[in-house]
Structure formats: structure tokens, C-alpha cells
Amino acid sequence: MEKQYIIxxxxxxxxxxxxxxxxxxxxxTRDKAKKIIDNHLKxxxxxxxxxxxxxxxxxxISINKDTQNELLETAYTYIKNGLVESIRISTTPTDxxxxxxxxxxxxxxxxxxxxxxxxxDYILQKSNMNYxxxxxxxxxxxxxxxxxxxxxxxxxxxxxSTRIDEINTAKALIKLKPKIVKIYPILVIKNTKxxxxxxxxxxxxLPLVQxxxxxxxxxxxxxxxxxxxxxxxxxxxxxxxxxxxxxxxxAFRQLVESSMWYDAIVGKIKKLNVKVKxxxxxxxxxxxxxxxxxxxxxxxxxxxxxxxxxxxxxxEKMKQGKSKIEITKTYHDFLEESENNxxxxxxxxxx
Numbered sequence: 561m562e563k564q565y566i567i568x569x570x571x572x573x574x575x576x577x578x579x580x581x582x583x584x585x586x587x588x589t590r591d592k593a594k595k596i597i598d599n600h601l602k603x604x605x606x607x608x609x610x611x612x613x614x615x616x617x618x619x620x621i622s623i624n625k626d627t628q629n630e631l632l633e634t635a636y637t638y639i640k641n642g643l644v645e646s647i648r649i650s651t652t653p654t655d656x657x658x659x660x661x662x663x664x665x666x667x668x669x670x671x672x673x674x675x676x677x678x679x680x681d682y683i684l685q686k687s688n689m690n691y692x693x694x695x696x697x698x699x700x701x702x703x704x705x706x707x708x709x710x711x712x713x714x715x716x717x718x719x720x721s722t723r724i725d726e727i728n729t730a731k732a733l734i735k736l737k738p739k740i741v742k743i744y745p746i747l748v749i750k751n752t753k754x755x756x757x758x759x760x761x762x763x764x765x766l767p768l769v770q771x772x773x774x775x776x777x778x779x780x781x782x783x784x785x786x787x788x789x790x791x792x793x794x795x796x797x798x799x800x801x802x803x804x805x806x807x808x809x810x811a812f813r814q815l816v817e818s819s820m821w822y823d824a825i826v827g828k829i830k831k832l833n834v835k836v837k838x839x840x841x842x843x844x845x846x847x848x849x850x851x852x853x854x855x856x857x858x859x860x861x862x863x864x865x866x867x868x869x870x871x872x873x874x875x876e877k878m879k880q881g882k883s884k885i886e887i888t889k890t891y892h893d894f895l896e897e898s899e900n901n902x903x904x905x906x907x908x909x910x911x
Contacts, residue, residue, distance in 0.1 A: 563609045567600040567644070568796075569593050569631075570617035590630045597635070601643060612670070613638065614648040617797065619675070621655035632667035639668050646670035650713070653691045653699035661706045672703050673711040673742070678718055678725065679732035686719045688753065693732065700736045711740035711790065716774055717766040717807070718746055719757070723774055730778045734785050741782050742791040745771040747798060747806035755804050768815075771807035775816045776823075783881070792816050811854050818853040821883075822861065825851075828885045829866065836866070838889035842873040846880045 571588050597613060604611065613635040620628065638644035648671035649664065656674070664672070674696065678684055681692045703710050712733050716726050733741060748758045748765055757763040766774070775792055782789050793812025800808070809815055821841075829836045839862070841851050851872055852859050859870045871888065878884070 565604050565609055565611045567597055567613045569596050569615050571615050571620055571623060572618055590634050593631055593634050597638060611644045612646045612648055613644055616650050619652050619655060620649040621651040621660045636667045648673060650675060653695040656699035656702050671709040671711055673713055674699055676712050677715045678721060679729040680725050683718050683721050683725060710738040712738040713742045716743060716745045716771060719763050726774050726778060730781045738787060740788045740790050743775055743778055744794045745807045747794055747808055748804040749798060750802050750804055765806040768807040768809060772815050772819055776820055779816060814850060814854050817850045818858055821851045822858045825885060832887060835891035836868050836887050837891050838869045838871060840871040840873060840886045840888045842875050842878060842884040844878040844880045845874045848872055848874050
């Protein structure tokens with residue numbers, strides 16, 4: 561099976577989203593980029609691997625053009641040497657134009673991540689974004705017309721955004737037909753305008769449980785349309801020490817996907833008009849940890865709430881995301897089994 565690796569290089573933010581939500585990062589130079597790439601390549605299993613260099617974390621096209629060219633040339637060298645397959649960059653809709661796309665194509669950039677946040681213009685304005693959703697649609701057309709793979713980023717929990725707004729954003733992104741999406745619950749980061757709003761009680765971040773529930777709905781929507789979900793959660797973007805507050809968890813995506821598996825198992829149980837005692841779930845080995853749940857949470861909850869034992873089976877032939885859920889023991893079976901065992905243990909009567 562082919563492995564996919566991304567070598568992330570975080571670039572400085574230069575637009576309004578920087579000061580509002582994400583804070584400043586150190587400038588990235590050619591030498592720093594080369595050092596990051598070399599360190600990653602030393603530790604990667606490169607056999608049967610697709611490796612991509614990704615300039616993330618800010619608006620790549622808005623940084624100085626000379627710096628852009630230096631970074632792209634550095635990354636392109638690894639493509640020419642056969643060590644890396646492709647390059648990806650992140651940017652905002654208003655920076656997408658024919659000239660910028662021509663420059664990116666020259667250096668074999670394959671994927672463009674468009675920072676969308678929301679489809680609601682009012683929420684974009686409240687979040688200090690310098691674009692509207694019409695700009696997003698225009699940028700998506702240009703990106704796809706020029707042969708790039710389109711990745712769209714949306715944010716959950718923006719100021720004044722509601723669950724309905726998040727769902728409407730997902731619906732709007734689906735209509736744009738991206739190949740990939742990323743879903744980030746917003747975190748309050750040190751030294752940002754959002755931190756000031758939080759301290760002034762003008763902004764309240766989503767609780768972790770609520771963020772998981774909303775992201776579950778969004779993930780289902782994108783999965784139903786066969787759109788690849790590259791990220792759910794921002795655990796790989798920010799250092800925990802820089803997070804003031806918000807729905808952060810080091811395994812946020814696993815919490816979301818585990819909760820989805822739990823819902824599927826409980827849904828199967830509730831459809832039956834019997835008291836279930838044991839359920840067997842067969843999945844791909846890739847999904848096994850999510851079925852059991854983070855720290856075995858799903859198995860524990862099924863036992864505590866429904867008195868159901870979860871039996872996990874792995875099948876290499878099963879596709880990721882697919883499952884076979886079978887009720888292997890009902891409460892009637894359990895009682896019958898207990899009675900038989902009790903009869904076996906009864907001592908023989910003396911004649």
C-alpha cells in the first residue's frame with residue numbers, strides 16, 4: 561500500500577487573519593526550509609511513498625515574491641532529484657490570479673489550499689477577512705481551470721457562527737467540488753486579536769464536546785460526497801503552550817471519528833426489538849482504534865450505558881470506513897447460556 565507523507569513548512573501570515581486568529585510566525589528562509597525538508601526525509605520510510613512539501617499556516621502568495629521563488633526553487637530541487645513528488649501551498653481567495661498560478665505551475669505546485677473559513681459574508685467580515693464568498697467561488701474556478709488540485713479549509717466556531725452556519729458552509733464547499741477539505745475548530749492563540757476579544761468577553765469558544773458534535777456532521781457530509789478529508793482539528797498546527805483556550809485535544813480527529821463509529825453501533829442496536837448483550841464489529845485494521853475509541857471510550861460507554869460487550873474483529877479485505885456490525889448475543893442468549901452453565905455445575909445426586 562502506498563504511503564503518503566507531507567513535509568510541513570509553516571510560513572508567516574501577512575494578512576488580517578494573522579493578527580486576528582493565528583498570530584505571527586518566524587520568517588522562513590531557503591536555508592530553514594532545506595533543513596526542515598532534510599530532517600523529515602531522514603526519518604521517513606521512503607519505500608512506496610508519495611512525499612509532498614507543503615507551505616502552510618499562512619498566505620503563501622502574499623509573501624515577498626523573491627522569497628516565494630526561493631522557497632519554490634528549493635522545494636522543486638527535491639522534485640527534480642526524485643526525492644519528493646509534489647508541492648502544495650495555502651493562500652487566500654483574493655491572491656489567486658493568472659500570474660500567480662503561472663508562477664506556481666512553473667515550480668510543479670500540485671495542490672492549492674484555499675483558506676475559506678466560512679460561506680457567510682457577515683461572519684467573514686466579523687473575523688477580519690478581506691474577502692467574501694463570491695471571491696472564493698471565483699478563485700476556485702481559476703484554480704481548477706489551471707489544473708491544480710483544490711483543497712478548501714473551513715473553520716468551526718468563528719465569532720457569531722452557529723451550527724447552521726457551519727452546515728451551510730459545508731454545503732457551499734461541496735458545490736465547489738474540491739478534491740480535499742480541512743476542518744479546523746477555532747482555538748484562541750496567544751498574542752492575537754481573538755485572545756483580546758476572549759479576555760474582553762466578546763468571544764466564547766466552543767466547548768470540546770460541542771466542537772466534536774458539529775465536526776461529526778460535517779465529516780459525514782463530505783464523506784457522503786466522497787471528498788477526501790485531510791484534517792479534522794488543529795492539533796498539528798499549534799504548540800499547546802500557545803493555546804489560550806478552545807476545543808483542543810491531541811487526538812481531536814480520533815474523537816470525532818470514534819464518536820461516529822459509536823453512533824453507528826448504537827444505531828444498529830436500537831433497530832432491534834431485543835436486549836442486546838454482545839455486538840461484533842468487523843472493520844479494516846486502519847479503523848480498529850477508532851471503533852474501540854480513544855482510551856477505549858466506546859467499549860466502556862457501551863458497557864456502562866447499554867451493558868453491551870464490544871467484540872472487535874479486523875479484516876484486511878475490508879475497505880476503510882466500511883464495517884460489518886453483527887449482534888452476536890442477546891440478553892435471552894445470555895440467560896440461556898448462564899442457565900446451561902449452572903446445570904452443568906450441579907453435583908450428581910447420590911442414589
